[in-house]
Amino acid sequence: MADLNTRLFSAADNLRSKMDASEYKNYLLGLIFYKYLSDKLLEKVVEIADESLEEYSTQENQTQLYRNLLADEEIKSDLIETLVDTLGYDIEPDYLFSVLANQAKQNTFQLNDLSAAFTNLSSKYDQFNGLFDDVDLRSKKLGSDDQQRNITITEVLKKLNDIDVIRHDGDVIGDAYEFLISQFASEAGKKAGEFYTPHQVSVMMARIVAMGQEDKKLFSVYDPTMGSGSLMLNVRNYINHPDSVKYHGQELNTTTFNLAKMNLILHGVDKEDMRLRNGDTLNKDWPTDEPYTFDSVLMNPPYSAKWSSDDTFLDDSRFNRYGKLAPKSKADFAFLLHGFYHLKETGTMAIVLPHGVLFRGAAEGVIRKKLLEDGSIYAVIGMPANLFFGTSIPTTVIILKKNRNMRDVLFIDASKEFVKGKNQNKLSDENIDKIVETYMKRENVGQYAYLASFDDIKENDFNLNIPRYVDTFEEEESVDMAIIGSTIKNIRKQKAELESSLYDIISSLQYDEENAEWIQGALEVFNRGK
Known part of the structure; x- marks a missing residue:
């Protein structure tokens, strides 16, 4: 390296x-x-x-x-x-x-x-x-x-x-x-990292979407905003038949689409096993022919991007079940619903989004409520700030599944556990292991994870802001007032002794007329203090 x-x-x-x-x-x-x-x-x-x-x-x-x-x-x-x-x-x-x-x-x-x-x-x-x-x-x-x-x-x-x-x-x-x-991020500008998911985040997401599907002899992965393709490629490291993976991806930026294609070829993926498209994920659904649902869907779309949000999309099978469309200025839920539509009934989806999707109201609140009522949101993972190139904002990884019997949601607050870097923060192997193991066990962990029932979520008006569920407040140590009082008393005694000593030293000084005024002034200050 x-x-x-x-x-x-x-x-x-x-x-x-x-x-x-x-x-x-x-x-x-x-x-x-x-x-x-x-x-x-x-x-x-x-x-x-x-x-x-x-x-x-x-x-x-x-x-x-x-x-x-x-x-x-x-x-x-x-x-x-x-x-x-x-x-x-x-x-x-x-x-x-x-x-x-x-x-x-x-x-x-x-x-x-x-x-x-x-x-x-x-x-x-x-x-x-x-x-x-x-x-x-x-x-x-x-x-x-x-x-x-x-x-x-x-x-x-x-x-x-x-x-x-x-x-x-x-x-x-x-x-x-x-x-x-x-x-060279400063030269490349804010969009430098929009096509790349840091390796550690990619590993965490791949491990989660592969969980429970490791033994599938034919495994399909889909990334509708594939960037460099690394997010898709990581999945094969966590399944037992990596050579049988079929890769499906779409990317709007032509340069980045080419980069993804290079990446898959470099990793030995045969052209028969990759189905990649250079196109707009939201404006026109793809893929529409078989297969159009996949064992895993992974996404790191551009955050709060603009899209048309035209009323005609209310008839689009990707969005028509949710009552509202994602707002024009924030396509986050449009990307999420597109990916979720293409998930198999037995599959798992992981998507990186800004925290706003967890609590913003209006149309986004309507969509979020419907997803929660359907039991589609399985887990919400709060990530540390400054993990991604080009943005310092903290992000969340949302895990979705279909046809669940339960409507509970696991919240994990991993925002404080990272390795601080000079320019970017990173997740250590231990940080990743803790997230994945907590996700797998699906149990409460003090100040780290909380399994919220549907009633909990309903009481919070379908607001998924993580601090509402995971209490990270740390109590301060109790204070012994008797010890503090005794300490203050000792400090005052030492102060009086020092002042008395200093008064004696100044009083004993030999001085001429030129310095008489400030010496006498100093002694008066001490006398007033007494």
Whole structure:
């Protein structure tokens, strides 16, 4: 992780003065993704050739092996066919990232070769179509002419080439994205983190939605505001058949949609197992054909976003059961109801929202009341402030289920348990474990959790503000007034002794006429005090 961050920071230095963070992160992430595809292919070539990675330990050796195999006409077609069958793509040797990076080191790199490499991959294989559009190699921000742009990308390639993306411990795209946002949030502006759910929050939500469904041989996950896709991907770490997961996601922002697609490909998700759409989640329902309900729904939508809230949505099957539409200025409940509509009867949904959804009135109050009367809200988890990039507000994670016999709600106040960071707070493994275990046990925990009955909630006028249910007030220690009185008496005695001593010292001073006035004044002050 440290090596990845160091090299990203260094590579970013070549772009920071030329464009803002929201742009240069697209270059860095696109190039890292291409490097991953290229490096993965070379290792696969060694495996197909039945050779050892110890013997072919350098990319130079691996590339030469690849060239030799392709030079043999009897082997060539089978090799390419096997690469496409196992990886889903092939890359010509001249377009490998390591080859282009070596040319950069020798100052022979040509921008046209990288552009051709992107075009070749995108045109040959549908899953890569449009993924490199944001790596605009003709942008004048890279340099005023081809030579300057060539120099800029040359430096970036050299710095990224030494990152070991194959053996990176974690989610390389997610980790790179999180680092770039956290490092340059001030440049990228307030929306820097709107597409990324911090890893610890993602883990907590994934563990909860997978609970009780771990043994399903076919498992489906849906994120209608998928951002970088990391929230969906985490689910497979907590089920017993991770290779059978089907991923369904939608994202409005095209750049971020491409990022999610990269992320899933990097995690080895086959194109048959991902169904992703670049579109507006609220204005037009999707998916509408089978399957349109899922075992788990995970969401971190943009908070209090605007939407049309047109009256025609009152006939929309996602919203028509709740009597009112989410207000135009706050789409929070529109996102929640969309996700909930697409949840299976046996599934679990987790959504991150601002605290206002728990207590705001008017239309939101009507929707919240209906959800509670239906028993749809299963748990409300209060999260610490300053967990998310670009906003310091505390958030809540709401868990929803369908067809429950009970209408009780578990409240967890986890807002005070976190690891304080320089820029962002974080959840430790212990913090996450405590939330998940408390959720699983569904019992009262003093100053941390409360299982509220429907009557409790009704008495509170369907207000779900967490402090109404979880009392975090800590009584102060009782005070012994006798001890305090004795202490005050001793202090007064010591004060009198000090004043008397000081009076004697001043009285004994030798002084001239020049100082007589203030000495006499000081003695009068002491006498008045007596």
